Amino acid sequence: MSHDHCKPVRYNRGMLRKEKRAIGTVWVFRWSEEANGQRRQHKDVIGTTKQFPTEAAANKEADRRRCRLNENKQYLSLKAITFGELINNYLDHELPRLSKSARKANKSYIKNWIEPNWHGRIACSMKTMQIQEWLDRIQRPDGTKVKIKNVLSAIFSHGVRWELVERNPVCGQGGSPGHRGASTGVRQSNRVSIRRVALAPDVVRQTLEQLPLREATMALVDAVTALRASELIALKWKNIGWGTGILQSEFALVEGELKETKSRNNPLPLAESVLQVLRLWRENTAYRSDEDWIFASPHYHGKTPYTYQILFRRHIRPVIERVAGIKSSKVAPIGWHTLRRSLATLLISNGENVKVAQSQLRHTTPKITLELYAQAVSADQQDAHNKVVQMVLPVAFPEKLKARTVTATA
Template structure:
């Protein structure tokens, strides 16, 4: 590849692609632009004339920190430690913020351009809220680290119209739909579904259970960890770590599952994957695929693993559980409500409501509960 140097860059002929390319440096970042083929520009001089015609010039050095450089420091110092949250943040930065704002100076970020850009993003209102919050966090970090003077965060002036509007309504299963699904699910996914719908577990919490978390004598189960992308970590929030009372039917189901499992030691995973020789539980991908297969066979339409948590909330309503008790049993922490201010609800109420939900899960399930695990 021959090179002709110039004060603002260089023109190179790429023999493999058979094109002229103009290359220059923007600070420490190397940039390039395709000029054309040799048929269009037979000589370098002709290619240079096209460069001058397009007015491609080396950008003046920027004075200050770019959004890209701030993000590098943010990832090193402020990125959330929870793997699933960090993954979402990095995806948001890579797919949305960096392409638009990466080369902009952090001090030049203004609310109006950000709001107009946010309106045009092909995302749901909730996802736009996440993007806005991350932009707000970057500016806050820049002030905290001394990159910017401490002042009002310009992203606080950015509005996300329709932020509370949901695109898809959360789905809950009826008792009949759940029973139809349970009939089609293979083990141990059927037991996983029962456990999730009886206790309102997130899929990461269900997959993160070990046999040592089950107190067989006291009929209790402790949620202590979660697994996301096969990485063992903490539960989503501090309030998510909780010990549940377990219905007799559910405890018997767990005992049967353990008896049929090749991985039944105290520290083994409840839903250990034979494909990983028990070193890890089944993956979320494998769980989702089994749910898709079973829901199609049951004729109840598409569902995700989170439908069990929504179903748990609906069934708590169905058994007339007081809303304050529901908030505790769902392990939600929301400072905008008064539920957390008026003291704790009595444990007996929570236990009774949980047992009633379990009765719904096992209703019409005598034959299926006796089915041998496969």
């Protein structure tokens, strides 16, 4: 039996040349392929020299053509594939599957760190210790270096999956399943160099007392539900069960894209005092129908919610920092996630069952709840929620907030 069909095929790199055309000088990618026993010549215009001023720029675009040219060939010889070609295949086929924010972050790490150093290297020649030494030389926080490492590993894993490379030198993974070990891959600590803050109940309470109605409502709901900021801003009035005291978070708004949340079937409890504050905000906003955003922006006539990052930075963070006396550069910046982390700490310090805390925070495992933050029976979850509300909510807060609102509008 003949095995000619298993004979390795050379990676077709083609060649790049300049040619004069009616539109000016252009870059032309030329290659040849064998079909029916005959070798045929092909060419494809990459673009003009104005579009790609340098050969390096034109070659980056040619790398995409090379990947498409070779991706369907079986028994491909892997020795000639550059890491730049691997990057382009990843950008074309894997990156679109990620969320908008992940696409943006990964592109940034590739452009600023990975591509400048590894673009021209033959992918299969990249060794674990070479990558380790390069990563060790990068003068950035450990958290940043871990992300660079993870993106680099994702590119190699994509290459293994597409059979463009045989192994992933970042994690020590070969082409065969299960051939992986932490001790054989690149090592990078994820040690946090700055202290993350969890707010004490009295800090939250004093903060709420100093915030206007809009900001106080947002901060209160976030502090007692641990919603992610993207989930908080995507709430609509129809998501509140006024008679049942239940909040149903269904979507998250990430960089303008509305995404279903993985925990959309996990309802969250709302105490009556929190519902009173929400009713007061509904009475004072122009957008109060069930289909309206709870925190709709009047600047866009209620069609979109507020930009939560700007709102927090301008109006909420200064109050928290003043109340808590936070000035040190060694403390992580106060953000929406600080309120989420604070609730986790309160639940654990109150002695709540870890499953209750996990359900409230909607973590996938109890390990995440315990390690990163210091399906429960609904009665237990409601009880835990009520305890936290009593700890952070100022006495007679809905009435005080209403009086402040009336005074402000008088």
